[in-house]
Amino acid sequence: MSPADESTVLVLEVGGTHVTAAGVDIRARSLRSGLSFREAVDSNGSAEEILSALVRCADRLSGLGAGPWAVALPGPFDYERGIGRFEGVGKFDALRGVDLRAALTASLPGATALSFCNDADAFVLGEWWAGAARGHRPVAGITLGTGVGSCFLRDGRILRHGPGVPSEGWVHTLRYAGGPLEETVSRRALRRAYARATGAAPPDVREIARRARQGDPTAAEVFTVTFRALGRVLGPLLGAFEPTVLVVGGAIAGAWDLLAEPLRSGLTEADPDRNRRVVITPAHRPDEAPLLGAAYLAGVCGRPGDRTAPLGDSR
Template identity: 75%
Template sequence: MSPGDGSVVPVMEVGGTHVTAASVDLGTRGLRFGRSFREVVDGDGSTGDFVSALVRAAAHVPARGPVRWAVALPGPFDYARGIGQYEGVGKFDALRGFDLRAALTASLPGAAAVSFWNDADSFVLGEWWAGAARGHRSVVGITLGSGVGSCFLRDGRILRHGPGVPPDGRVHVLRYAGEPLEETVSRRALRRAYARATGASPPDVQEIARRARQGGDRAAVGVFAEAFTALGSVLGPLLAAFEPTVLVVGGAIAGAWDLVAEPLRAGLTAADRARNGRIVITAAQQPAEAPLLGAAYLATACGRPHGLPGPL
Protein backbone atom coordinates (compact mmCIF):
# COMPACT_ATOMS: atom_id res chain seq x y z
CA MET A 1 0.00 0.00 0.00
CA SER A 2 1.22 3.50 -0.74
CA PRO A 3 -0.15 7.02 -0.54
CA GLY A 4 -2.30 7.51 -3.59
CA ASP A 5 -4.09 4.13 -3.57
CA GLY A 6 -6.75 5.24 -1.07
CA SER A 7 -5.64 2.89 1.70
CA VAL A 8 -2.95 5.27 2.97
CA VAL A 9 -3.55 8.96 3.69
CA PRO A 10 -0.69 11.50 3.84
CA VAL A 11 -1.21 13.81 6.82
CA MET A 12 0.37 16.64 8.77
CA GLU A 13 -0.25 18.04 12.25
CA VAL A 14 0.78 21.63 12.98
CA GLY A 15 1.56 22.82 16.50
CA GLY A 16 2.84 26.12 17.78
CA THR A 17 6.49 25.14 17.33
CA HIS A 18 6.48 22.11 15.03
CA VAL A 19 4.87 20.27 12.14
CA THR A 20 4.69 16.48 12.02
CA ALA A 21 4.11 14.52 8.80
CA ALA A 22 3.28 10.86 8.26
CA SER A 23 1.28 8.39 6.23
CA VAL A 24 -1.70 6.84 7.99
CA ASP A 25 -2.57 3.26 7.06
CA LEU A 26 -6.36 3.01 7.22
CA GLY A 27 -6.23 -0.77 7.45
CA THR A 28 -4.00 -0.96 10.52
CA ARG A 29 -5.17 2.34 12.06
CA GLY A 30 -1.56 3.32 12.53
CA LEU A 31 1.32 5.20 10.98
CA ARG A 32 2.91 3.49 8.02
CA PHE A 33 6.13 1.83 9.21
CA GLY A 34 5.37 3.37 12.62
CA ARG A 35 7.18 6.56 11.60
CA SER A 36 6.53 10.28 11.55
CA PHE A 37 8.75 13.20 10.60
CA ARG A 38 9.02 16.52 12.43
CA GLU A 39 10.23 19.95 11.41
CA VAL A 40 10.46 23.18 13.41
CA VAL A 41 7.83 25.85 12.75
CA ASP A 42 8.35 29.48 13.70
CA GLY A 43 4.99 30.74 14.93
CA ASP A 44 6.22 34.31 14.40
CA GLY A 45 7.62 33.67 10.93
CA SER A 46 6.41 34.72 7.50
CA THR A 47 3.98 32.81 5.32
CA GLY A 48 6.94 31.67 3.25
CA ASP A 49 8.70 30.32 6.35
CA PHE A 50 5.55 28.51 7.43
CA VAL A 51 4.85 26.88 4.06
CA SER A 52 8.52 25.91 3.67
CA ALA A 53 8.50 24.11 7.03
CA LEU A 54 5.41 22.11 6.03
CA VAL A 55 6.88 21.25 2.65
CA ARG A 56 10.13 20.05 4.28
CA ALA A 57 8.16 17.77 6.59
CA ALA A 58 5.99 16.49 3.77
CA ALA A 59 9.02 15.67 1.65
CA HIS A 60 9.75 12.74 3.99
CA VAL A 61 6.40 11.13 3.15
CA PRO A 62 6.34 9.05 -0.04
CA ALA A 63 3.29 10.39 -1.88
CA ARG A 64 2.55 9.25 -5.41
CA GLY A 65 0.13 11.67 -6.99
CA PRO A 66 -2.57 12.45 -7.18
CA VAL A 67 -3.17 12.32 -3.41
CA ARG A 68 -5.35 14.22 -0.94
CA TRP A 69 -3.37 15.58 1.98
CA ALA A 70 -5.04 16.12 5.35
CA VAL A 71 -3.72 18.82 7.71
CA ALA A 72 -4.66 19.23 11.38
CA LEU A 73 -3.96 22.64 12.87
CA PRO A 74 -5.27 24.94 15.61
CA GLY A 75 -7.84 27.67 15.16
CA PRO A 76 -8.97 30.25 14.57
CA PHE A 77 -8.91 29.01 10.99
CA ASP A 78 -11.47 28.81 8.19
CA TYR A 79 -11.17 25.06 7.67
CA ALA A 80 -13.60 24.94 4.75
CA ARG A 81 -11.76 27.61 2.75
CA GLY A 82 -8.24 26.92 4.01
CA ILE A 83 -7.62 30.50 5.13
CA GLY A 84 -6.01 31.64 8.39
CA GLN A 85 -7.93 33.82 10.84
CA TYR A 86 -5.22 34.22 13.47
CA GLU A 87 -5.14 37.51 15.32
CA GLY A 88 -3.98 38.26 18.83
CA VAL A 89 -3.36 34.59 19.69
CA GLY A 90 0.42 34.85 19.91
CA LYS A 91 1.25 32.76 16.86
CA PHE A 92 0.73 32.51 13.10
CA ASP A 93 -0.26 36.16 12.67
CA ALA A 94 1.27 36.10 9.19
CA LEU A 95 -1.34 33.55 8.10
CA ARG A 96 -4.27 35.89 8.70
CA GLY A 97 -6.13 36.08 5.38
CA PHE A 98 -3.58 33.79 3.72
CA ASP A 99 -4.86 31.07 1.36
CA LEU A 100 -2.96 28.12 2.81
CA ARG A 101 -4.87 25.60 0.71
CA ALA A 102 -3.69 27.18 -2.54
CA ALA A 103 -0.11 27.41 -1.31
CA LEU A 104 0.05 23.80 -0.14
CA THR A 105 -1.79 22.34 -3.13
CA ALA A 106 0.87 23.92 -5.32
CA SER A 107 3.77 22.79 -3.12
CA LEU A 108 3.09 19.43 -1.43
CA PRO A 109 4.33 16.28 -3.19
CA GLY A 110 1.64 14.71 -5.35
CA ALA A 111 -1.08 16.98 -3.96
CA ALA A 112 -4.38 16.95 -5.82
CA ALA A 113 -6.20 18.53 -2.87
CA VAL A 114 -5.63 19.55 0.76
CA SER A 115 -8.22 19.37 3.53
CA PHE A 116 -7.92 21.10 6.90
CA TRP A 117 -9.18 19.92 10.29
CA ASN A 118 -9.17 21.32 13.79
CA ASP A 119 -6.33 19.80 15.81
CA ALA A 120 -8.45 19.08 18.92
CA ASP A 121 -11.15 17.40 16.81
CA SER A 122 -8.47 15.35 15.09
CA PHE A 123 -6.90 14.34 18.39
CA VAL A 124 -10.19 13.14 19.88
CA LEU A 125 -11.24 11.31 16.70
CA GLY A 126 -7.83 9.62 16.64
CA GLU A 127 -8.19 8.45 20.23
CA TRP A 128 -11.74 7.23 19.54
CA TRP A 129 -10.77 5.45 16.33
CA ALA A 130 -7.52 3.89 17.52
CA GLY A 131 -6.69 4.87 21.08
CA ALA A 132 -7.93 5.31 24.63
CA ALA A 133 -11.57 6.00 23.67
CA ARG A 134 -11.94 3.08 21.28
CA GLY A 135 -15.16 1.19 22.01
CA HIS A 136 -16.82 4.16 23.72
CA ARG A 137 -19.96 5.62 22.15
CA SER A 138 -19.94 8.93 24.06
CA VAL A 139 -16.59 10.70 24.38
CA VAL A 140 -15.24 14.05 25.51
CA GLY A 141 -11.64 14.93 24.79
CA ILE A 142 -9.55 17.93 25.78
CA THR A 143 -6.06 19.07 24.89
CA LEU A 144 -3.90 21.05 27.31
CA GLY A 145 -1.16 23.30 26.00
CA SER A 146 -1.08 26.93 24.94
CA GLY A 147 -4.84 26.78 25.51
CA VAL A 148 -7.64 24.28 26.12
CA GLY A 149 -8.88 22.42 23.06
CA SER A 150 -11.97 20.23 23.14
CA CYS A 151 -14.24 17.93 21.18
CA PHE A 152 -17.53 16.21 22.04
CA LEU A 153 -18.31 12.94 20.23
CA ARG A 154 -21.27 10.61 20.12
CA ASP A 155 -21.06 7.49 17.95
CA GLY A 156 -18.05 9.01 16.22
CA ARG A 157 -19.88 12.21 15.25
CA ILE A 158 -18.62 15.61 16.36
CA LEU A 159 -21.34 17.56 18.19
CA ARG A 160 -21.33 21.36 18.17
CA HIS A 161 -24.45 21.89 20.29
CA GLY A 162 -26.82 20.05 22.61
CA PRO A 163 -27.01 19.19 26.32
CA GLY A 164 -23.61 19.62 27.93
CA VAL A 165 -21.93 20.89 24.76
CA PRO A 166 -20.45 24.40 25.03
CA PRO A 167 -20.80 26.85 22.12
CA ASP A 168 -19.43 25.17 18.98
CA GLY A 169 -18.10 22.41 21.25
CA ARG A 170 -15.26 24.68 22.45
CA VAL A 171 -14.47 24.64 26.16
CA HIS A 172 -12.02 27.53 25.84
CA VAL A 173 -14.92 30.01 25.45
CA LEU A 174 -16.09 29.26 29.02
CA ARG A 175 -15.15 31.30 32.08
CA TYR A 176 -13.77 30.60 35.51
CA ALA A 177 -13.75 33.09 38.39
CA GLY A 178 -15.04 35.78 36.06
CA GLU A 179 -12.25 35.38 33.50
CA PRO A 180 -11.77 33.29 30.36
CA LEU A 181 -10.89 29.71 31.33
CA GLU A 182 -7.50 29.94 29.61
CA GLU A 183 -6.46 32.65 32.10
CA THR A 184 -6.37 29.79 34.63
CA VAL A 185 -5.67 26.71 32.48
CA SER A 186 -2.97 27.15 29.84
CA ARG A 187 0.80 27.19 29.57
CA ARG A 188 0.97 30.93 30.13
CA ALA A 189 -1.48 30.76 33.06
CA LEU A 190 0.51 28.06 34.86
CA ARG A 191 3.73 30.01 34.42
CA ARG A 192 2.10 33.22 35.61
CA ALA A 193 0.63 31.50 38.67
CA TYR A 194 4.04 30.08 39.56
CA ALA A 195 5.66 33.50 39.20
CA ARG A 196 3.06 35.01 41.52
CA ALA A 197 3.54 32.26 44.09
CA THR A 198 7.34 32.47 44.14
CA GLY A 199 8.19 35.99 43.05
CA ALA A 200 10.69 34.45 40.65
CA SER A 201 10.92 34.42 36.87
CA PRO A 202 8.85 31.38 35.84
CA PRO A 203 10.38 28.39 34.07
CA ASP A 204 8.40 26.48 31.46
CA VAL A 205 5.68 24.05 32.52
CA GLN A 206 7.91 21.01 32.12
CA GLU A 207 10.32 22.41 34.71
CA ILE A 208 7.49 23.40 37.06
CA ALA A 209 6.27 19.80 36.85
CA ARG A 210 9.76 18.48 37.58
CA ARG A 211 10.00 20.68 40.67
CA ALA A 212 6.60 19.49 41.84
CA ARG A 213 7.63 15.83 41.51
CA GLN A 214 11.23 15.84 42.64
CA GLY A 215 11.97 18.96 44.61
CA GLY A 216 9.05 19.13 47.00
CA ASP A 217 8.28 22.55 45.57
CA ARG A 218 4.96 23.39 47.24
CA ALA A 219 4.31 26.30 44.90
CA ALA A 220 4.71 24.03 41.89
CA VAL A 221 2.38 21.40 43.38
CA GLY A 222 -0.14 24.13 44.17
CA VAL A 223 -0.09 25.56 40.65
CA PHE A 224 -1.11 22.23 39.15
CA ALA A 225 -3.64 21.49 41.87
CA GLU A 226 -5.40 24.83 41.56
CA ALA A 227 -5.48 24.93 37.76
CA PHE A 228 -6.82 21.44 37.21
CA THR A 229 -9.28 21.49 40.06
CA ALA A 230 -10.62 24.62 38.40
CA LEU A 231 -10.77 22.86 35.03
CA GLY A 232 -12.67 19.97 36.61
CA SER A 233 -15.17 22.35 38.20
CA VAL A 234 -15.84 23.96 34.80
CA LEU A 235 -16.08 20.65 32.94
CA GLY A 236 -18.16 18.96 35.65
CA PRO A 237 -21.59 20.37 34.76
CA LEU A 238 -20.94 19.80 31.06
CA LEU A 239 -20.02 16.15 31.54
CA ALA A 240 -22.95 15.57 33.87
CA ALA A 241 -25.29 16.79 31.11
CA PHE A 242 -23.47 15.19 28.15
CA GLU A 243 -22.93 11.88 29.97
CA PRO A 244 -19.77 10.59 28.28
CA THR A 245 -18.32 7.29 29.41
CA VAL A 246 -14.75 8.50 28.93
CA LEU A 247 -12.80 11.77 29.16
CA VAL A 248 -9.52 11.63 27.23
CA VAL A 249 -6.84 14.22 27.97
CA GLY A 250 -3.98 15.06 25.63
CA GLY A 251 -1.69 17.92 24.72
CA ALA A 252 1.77 18.84 25.98
CA ILE A 253 0.70 19.52 29.57
CA ALA A 254 -0.94 16.10 29.80
CA GLY A 255 2.64 14.80 29.85
CA ALA A 256 2.45 15.71 33.55
CA TRP A 257 -0.52 13.37 33.98
CA ASP A 258 0.55 12.38 37.48
CA LEU A 259 0.03 16.02 38.52
CA VAL A 260 -3.10 16.63 36.42
CA ALA A 261 -5.29 13.57 37.02
CA GLU A 262 -6.07 13.84 40.73
CA PRO A 263 -7.08 17.52 40.87
CA LEU A 264 -9.04 17.14 37.63
CA ARG A 265 -10.98 14.22 39.09
CA ALA A 266 -11.52 16.15 42.33
CA GLY A 267 -12.98 19.11 40.46
CA LEU A 268 -15.26 16.90 38.40
CA THR A 269 -16.47 14.96 41.41
CA ALA A 270 -17.18 18.10 43.40
CA ALA A 271 -19.27 19.42 40.51
CA ASP A 272 -21.42 16.28 40.26
CA ARG A 273 -20.33 13.34 42.40
CA ALA A 274 -23.07 10.92 41.36
CA ARG A 275 -22.60 11.08 37.59
CA ASN A 276 -19.02 12.22 37.05
CA GLY A 277 -17.72 9.56 39.41
CA ARG A 278 -18.58 6.95 36.79
CA ILE A 279 -16.61 8.52 33.96
CA VAL A 280 -13.30 6.95 32.93
CA ILE A 281 -10.66 9.69 33.01
CA THR A 282 -7.55 8.80 31.08
CA ALA A 283 -4.51 10.28 29.42
CA ALA A 284 -4.28 9.79 25.68
CA GLN A 285 -3.06 6.39 24.56
CA GLN A 286 -1.47 7.83 21.41
CA PRO A 287 -0.70 11.45 22.33
CA ALA A 288 1.61 12.14 19.38
CA GLU A 289 -0.12 10.02 16.75
CA ALA A 290 -3.79 10.72 17.53
CA PRO A 291 -4.04 14.07 15.66
CA LEU A 292 -2.52 12.44 12.59
CA LEU A 293 -4.84 9.43 12.80
CA GLY A 294 -7.87 11.62 13.39
CA ALA A 295 -7.10 13.92 10.47
CA ALA A 296 -6.84 10.88 8.18
CA TYR A 297 -10.10 9.51 9.56
CA LEU A 298 -11.89 12.83 9.06
CA ALA A 299 -10.52 13.31 5.55
CA THR A 300 -11.70 9.83 4.58
CA ALA A 301 -15.02 9.68 6.43
CA CYS A 302 -16.18 13.17 5.50
CA GLY A 303 -15.92 12.27 1.84
CA ARG A 304 -18.78 9.82 2.27
CA PRO A 305 -22.37 10.83 1.54
CA HIS A 306 -23.63 11.04 5.12
CA GLY A 307 -20.63 12.53 6.89
CA LEU A 308 -18.90 10.67 9.68
CA PRO A 309 -19.83 6.98 9.88
CA GLY A 310 -18.94 4.56 12.63
CA PRO A 311 -15.38 3.28 12.88
CA LEU A 312 -13.85 2.51 9.52
Protein backbone atom coordinates in the same frame (compact mmCIF):
# COMPACT_ATOMS: atom_id res chain seq x y z
CA MET B 1 1.05 6.46 -4.36
CA SER B 2 0.01 3.53 -6.52
CA PRO B 3 -3.65 2.52 -6.93
CA ALA B 4 -2.85 -0.58 -4.86
CA ASP B 5 -2.05 1.69 -1.94
CA GLU B 6 -5.39 3.45 -1.61
CA SER B 7 -5.44 2.72 2.12
CA THR B 8 -2.79 5.39 2.73
CA VAL B 9 -3.67 8.99 3.54
CA LEU B 10 -0.92 11.60 3.78
CA VAL B 11 -1.21 13.95 6.73
CA LEU B 12 0.33 17.19 7.94
CA GLU B 13 -0.14 18.04 11.61
CA VAL B 14 0.78 21.63 12.41
CA GLY B 15 1.63 22.57 15.99
CA GLY B 16 2.96 25.72 17.60
CA THR B 17 6.60 24.59 17.38
CA HIS B 18 6.61 21.79 14.83
CA VAL B 19 4.99 20.26 11.78
CA THR B 20 4.73 16.50 11.27
CA ALA B 21 4.17 14.71 7.96
CA ALA B 22 3.11 11.08 8.00
CA GLY B 23 1.54 8.36 5.93
CA VAL B 24 -1.43 6.76 7.71
CA ASP B 25 -2.69 3.29 6.88
CA ILE B 26 -6.43 3.64 7.45
CA ARG B 27 -6.97 -0.11 7.30
CA ALA B 28 -4.43 -0.79 10.05
CA ARG B 29 -5.33 2.42 11.94
CA SER B 30 -1.64 3.21 12.33
CA LEU B 31 1.22 5.20 10.86
CA ARG B 32 3.08 3.49 8.07
CA SER B 33 6.49 2.35 9.25
CA GLY B 34 9.25 4.82 8.45
CA LEU B 35 6.85 7.41 7.08
CA SER B 36 6.73 10.01 9.83
CA PHE B 37 8.86 13.15 9.73
CA ARG B 38 9.01 16.26 11.90
CA GLU B 39 10.33 19.75 11.20
CA ALA B 40 10.61 22.77 13.45
CA VAL B 41 8.28 25.66 12.65
CA ASP B 42 8.29 29.17 14.07
CA SER B 43 4.64 30.04 14.63
CA ASN B 44 5.66 33.70 14.97
CA GLY B 45 7.56 33.69 11.71
CA SER B 46 6.53 35.19 8.39
CA ALA B 47 3.98 33.50 6.16
CA GLU B 48 6.77 32.51 3.78
CA GLU B 49 8.82 30.95 6.59
CA ILE B 50 5.86 28.98 7.95
CA LEU B 51 4.78 27.74 4.52
CA SER B 52 8.36 26.76 3.68
CA ALA B 53 8.54 24.61 6.82
CA LEU B 54 5.24 22.90 5.95
CA VAL B 55 6.26 22.20 2.36
CA ARG B 56 9.74 21.06 3.35
CA CYS B 57 8.25 18.52 5.74
CA ALA B 58 5.59 17.36 3.27
CA ASP B 59 8.22 16.92 0.56
CA ARG B 60 9.76 14.11 2.60
CA LEU B 61 6.75 12.01 1.59
CA SER B 62 6.98 12.95 -2.09
CA GLY B 63 8.27 9.49 -2.98
CA LEU B 64 4.81 8.06 -2.27
CA GLY B 65 3.42 9.78 -5.34
CA ALA B 66 -0.10 11.15 -5.75
CA GLY B 67 -2.79 10.85 -3.11
CA PRO B 68 -5.10 12.75 -0.77
CA TRP B 69 -3.67 14.98 1.95
CA ALA B 70 -5.24 15.94 5.27
CA VAL B 71 -4.00 18.91 7.31
CA ALA B 72 -4.70 19.24 11.05
CA LEU B 73 -3.99 22.63 12.58
CA PRO B 74 -5.26 24.91 15.34
CA GLY B 75 -7.82 27.64 14.90
CA PRO B 76 -9.10 30.15 14.31
CA PHE B 77 -9.17 28.83 10.77
CA ASP B 78 -11.71 28.50 7.96
CA TYR B 79 -11.46 24.74 7.54
CA GLU B 80 -13.89 24.61 4.63
CA ARG B 81 -12.02 27.16 2.53
CA GLY B 82 -8.51 26.55 3.89
CA ILE B 83 -7.91 30.16 4.90
CA GLY B 84 -6.19 31.35 8.09
CA ARG B 85 -8.20 33.47 10.52
CA PHE B 86 -5.44 33.84 13.11
CA GLU B 87 -5.35 37.15 14.94
CA GLY B 88 -4.16 37.96 18.44
CA VAL B 89 -3.77 34.31 19.44
CA GLY B 90 -0.01 34.38 19.85
CA LYS B 91 0.80 32.11 16.92
CA PHE B 92 0.49 31.99 13.13
CA ASP B 93 -0.69 35.61 12.95
CA ALA B 94 1.21 35.90 9.65
CA LEU B 95 -1.20 33.38 8.12
CA ARG B 96 -4.25 35.56 8.64
CA GLY B 97 -6.04 35.74 5.29
CA VAL B 98 -3.57 33.33 3.65
CA ASP B 99 -5.12 30.70 1.40
CA LEU B 100 -3.30 27.61 2.63
CA ARG B 101 -5.27 25.37 0.31
CA ALA B 102 -3.99 27.22 -2.74
CA ALA B 103 -0.45 27.54 -1.39
CA LEU B 104 -0.10 23.88 -0.46
CA THR B 105 -1.81 22.62 -3.61
CA ALA B 106 0.67 24.60 -5.71
CA SER B 107 3.59 23.18 -3.73
CA LEU B 108 2.35 19.58 -3.54
CA PRO B 109 1.60 18.57 -7.14
CA GLY B 110 0.82 15.01 -6.05
CA ALA B 111 -2.06 16.08 -3.82
CA THR B 112 -5.23 14.72 -5.42
CA ALA B 113 -7.32 16.28 -2.64
CA LEU B 114 -6.53 18.57 0.28
CA SER B 115 -8.69 18.82 3.40
CA PHE B 116 -8.32 20.68 6.69
CA CYS B 117 -9.49 19.92 10.21
CA ASN B 118 -9.08 21.30 13.71
CA ASP B 119 -6.19 19.75 15.62
CA ALA B 120 -8.22 19.13 18.80
CA ASP B 121 -10.97 17.45 16.76
CA ALA B 122 -8.32 15.32 15.06
CA PHE B 123 -6.75 14.37 18.39
CA VAL B 124 -10.01 13.24 19.99
CA LEU B 125 -11.08 11.42 16.83
CA GLY B 126 -7.74 9.64 16.70
CA GLU B 127 -8.08 8.48 20.30
CA TRP B 128 -11.69 7.41 19.61
CA TRP B 129 -10.79 5.54 16.44
CA ALA B 130 -7.57 3.90 17.61
CA GLY B 131 -6.65 4.91 21.15
CA ALA B 132 -7.85 5.49 24.69
CA ALA B 133 -11.47 6.22 23.75
CA ARG B 134 -11.90 3.32 21.33
CA GLY B 135 -15.27 1.65 21.87
CA HIS B 136 -16.60 4.54 23.98
CA ARG B 137 -19.59 6.71 23.21
CA PRO B 138 -20.25 9.45 24.07
CA VAL B 139 -16.69 10.80 24.27
CA ALA B 140 -15.29 14.08 25.55
CA GLY B 141 -11.69 15.10 24.96
CA ILE B 142 -9.46 18.03 25.84
CA THR B 143 -5.94 19.11 24.95
CA LEU B 144 -3.82 21.05 27.43
CA GLY B 145 -1.01 23.28 26.22
CA THR B 146 -0.91 26.86 25.00
CA GLY B 147 -4.65 26.81 25.69
CA VAL B 148 -7.47 24.31 26.13
CA GLY B 149 -8.66 22.49 23.02
CA SER B 150 -11.78 20.32 23.10
CA CYS B 151 -14.05 18.01 21.16
CA PHE B 152 -17.30 16.22 22.01
CA LEU B 153 -18.41 13.05 20.19
CA ARG B 154 -21.71 11.21 20.38
CA ASP B 155 -22.44 8.09 18.33
CA GLY B 156 -19.57 8.93 16.03
CA ARG B 157 -20.45 12.58 15.48
CA ILE B 158 -18.48 15.69 16.34
CA LEU B 159 -20.93 17.94 18.14
CA ARG B 160 -21.04 21.71 18.03
CA HIS B 161 -24.02 22.16 20.35
CA GLY B 162 -26.42 20.21 22.53
CA PRO B 163 -26.80 19.28 26.21
CA GLY B 164 -23.45 19.63 27.92
CA VAL B 165 -21.69 20.89 24.79
CA PRO B 166 -20.42 24.49 24.87
CA SER B 167 -20.97 26.65 21.81
CA GLU B 168 -19.06 25.15 18.86
CA GLY B 169 -17.75 22.52 21.28
CA TRP B 170 -15.16 25.04 22.47
CA VAL B 171 -14.22 24.80 26.13
CA HIS B 172 -11.69 27.62 25.74
CA THR B 173 -14.52 30.16 25.43
CA LEU B 174 -15.80 29.36 28.94
CA ARG B 175 -15.10 31.51 31.97
CA TYR B 176 -13.81 30.85 35.46
CA ALA B 177 -13.51 33.19 38.46
CA GLY B 178 -14.70 36.14 36.39
CA GLY B 179 -12.21 35.70 33.55
CA PRO B 180 -11.50 33.51 30.53
CA LEU B 181 -10.78 29.89 31.43
CA GLU B 182 -7.38 30.05 29.75
CA GLU B 183 -6.32 32.74 32.23
CA THR B 184 -6.43 29.92 34.79
CA VAL B 185 -5.73 26.82 32.70
CA SER B 186 -2.95 27.11 30.12
CA ARG B 187 0.81 27.02 29.90
CA ARG B 188 1.12 30.74 30.54
CA ALA B 189 -1.37 30.61 33.43
CA LEU B 190 0.55 27.84 35.21
CA ARG B 191 3.82 29.73 34.83
CA ARG B 192 2.25 32.96 36.02
CA ALA B 193 0.67 31.30 39.05
CA TYR B 194 3.99 29.79 40.10
CA ALA B 195 5.85 33.06 39.57
CA ARG B 196 3.33 34.98 41.66
CA ALA B 197 3.53 32.45 44.48
CA THR B 198 7.34 32.38 44.58
CA GLY B 199 8.31 35.86 43.43
CA ALA B 200 10.78 34.24 41.02
CA ALA B 201 11.03 34.27 37.25
CA PRO B 202 8.56 31.75 35.82
CA PRO B 203 10.11 28.45 34.75
CA ASP B 204 8.46 26.35 32.06
CA VAL B 205 5.68 23.94 32.98
CA ARG B 206 7.96 20.93 32.69
CA GLU B 207 10.27 22.44 35.32
CA ILE B 208 7.35 23.27 37.61
CA ALA B 209 6.23 19.66 37.32
CA ARG B 210 9.74 18.42 38.10
CA ARG B 211 9.84 20.58 41.22
CA ALA B 212 6.43 19.33 42.32
CA ARG B 213 7.61 15.73 42.04
CA GLN B 214 10.68 16.59 44.08
CA GLY B 215 8.58 17.92 46.93
CA ASP B 216 8.14 21.62 46.13
CA PRO B 217 4.78 22.35 47.83
CA THR B 218 4.19 25.53 45.84
CA ALA B 219 4.64 23.74 42.53
CA ALA B 220 2.32 20.94 43.63
CA GLU B 221 -0.30 23.44 44.79
CA VAL B 222 -0.22 25.27 41.46
CA PHE B 223 -1.13 22.04 39.67
CA THR B 224 -3.79 21.20 42.25
CA VAL B 225 -5.51 24.59 42.09
CA THR B 226 -5.29 24.81 38.29
CA PHE B 227 -6.76 21.43 37.48
CA ARG B 228 -9.36 21.43 40.20
CA ALA B 229 -10.55 24.66 38.57
CA LEU B 230 -10.66 22.92 35.19
CA GLY B 231 -12.70 20.11 36.73
CA ARG B 232 -15.15 22.59 38.21
CA VAL B 233 -15.67 24.18 34.80
CA LEU B 234 -16.00 20.88 32.96
CA GLY B 235 -18.09 19.23 35.67
CA PRO B 236 -21.51 20.68 34.81
CA LEU B 237 -20.88 20.07 31.10
CA LEU B 238 -19.92 16.43 31.54
CA GLY B 239 -22.77 15.91 33.98
CA ALA B 240 -25.18 16.97 31.23
CA PHE B 241 -23.32 15.36 28.32
CA GLU B 242 -22.69 12.09 30.22
CA PRO B 243 -19.64 10.79 28.36
CA THR B 244 -18.28 7.39 29.28
CA VAL B 245 -14.72 8.69 28.92
CA LEU B 246 -12.78 11.95 29.12
CA VAL B 247 -9.49 11.64 27.26
CA VAL B 248 -6.78 14.22 27.94
CA GLY B 249 -3.88 15.12 25.67
CA GLY B 250 -1.53 17.97 24.91
CA ALA B 251 1.92 18.76 26.26
CA ILE B 252 0.75 19.43 29.82
CA ALA B 253 -0.90 16.00 30.00
CA GLY B 254 2.66 14.73 30.48
CA ALA B 255 2.18 15.81 34.10
CA TRP B 256 -0.69 13.34 34.48
CA ASP B 257 0.52 12.22 37.90
CA LEU B 258 0.05 15.79 39.13
CA LEU B 259 -3.18 16.78 37.42
CA ALA B 260 -5.40 13.67 37.33
CA GLU B 261 -6.48 13.70 40.97
CA PRO B 262 -7.40 17.41 41.18
CA LEU B 263 -9.17 17.18 37.82
CA ARG B 264 -11.25 14.28 39.11
CA SER B 265 -11.89 16.16 42.35
CA GLY B 266 -13.22 19.20 40.50
CA LEU B 267 -15.42 17.09 38.25
CA THR B 268 -17.04 15.16 41.10
CA GLU B 269 -17.45 18.31 43.16
CA ALA B 270 -19.53 19.78 40.33
CA ASP B 271 -21.69 16.67 39.72
CA PRO B 272 -20.88 13.82 42.16
CA ASP B 273 -23.37 11.26 40.90
CA ARG B 274 -22.72 11.31 37.16
CA ASN B 275 -19.10 12.43 36.93
CA ARG B 276 -17.87 9.77 39.34
CA ARG B 277 -18.63 7.21 36.64
CA VAL B 278 -16.62 8.91 33.88
CA VAL B 279 -13.35 7.22 32.94
CA ILE B 280 -10.63 9.89 32.95
CA THR B 281 -7.57 8.83 30.99
CA PRO B 282 -4.51 10.27 29.31
CA ALA B 283 -4.19 9.71 25.59
CA HIS B 284 -2.85 6.30 24.61
CA ARG B 285 -1.40 7.64 21.36
CA PRO B 286 -0.67 11.29 22.16
CA ASP B 287 1.70 11.97 19.27
CA GLU B 288 -0.11 9.88 16.67
CA ALA B 289 -3.74 10.70 17.51
CA PRO B 290 -3.99 14.01 15.56
CA LEU B 291 -2.47 12.32 12.51
CA LEU B 292 -4.80 9.33 12.80
CA GLY B 293 -7.87 11.50 13.35
CA ALA B 294 -7.11 13.74 10.38
CA ALA B 295 -6.54 10.70 8.17
CA TYR B 296 -9.78 9.17 9.40
CA LEU B 297 -11.74 12.27 8.46
CA ALA B 298 -10.19 12.42 5.01
CA GLY B 299 -9.89 8.75 4.19
CA VAL B 300 -12.75 7.05 5.99
CA CYS B 301 -15.38 9.69 6.66
CA GLY B 302 -14.53 11.68 3.56
CA ARG B 303 -16.20 14.84 4.89
CA PRO B 304 -13.48 16.68 6.81
CA GLY B 305 -15.17 20.04 6.68
CA ASP B 306 -18.36 18.86 8.37
CA ARG B 307 -17.85 18.76 12.13
CA THR B 308 -21.23 17.03 12.54
CA ALA B 309 -20.66 14.34 9.91
CA PRO B 310 -21.29 10.71 10.85
CA LEU B 311 -17.96 9.09 11.53
CA GLY B 312 -18.64 5.38 11.65
CA ASP B 313 -17.62 2.86 14.30
CA SER B 314 -14.52 2.89 16.49
CA ARG B 315 -14.72 -0.78 17.40
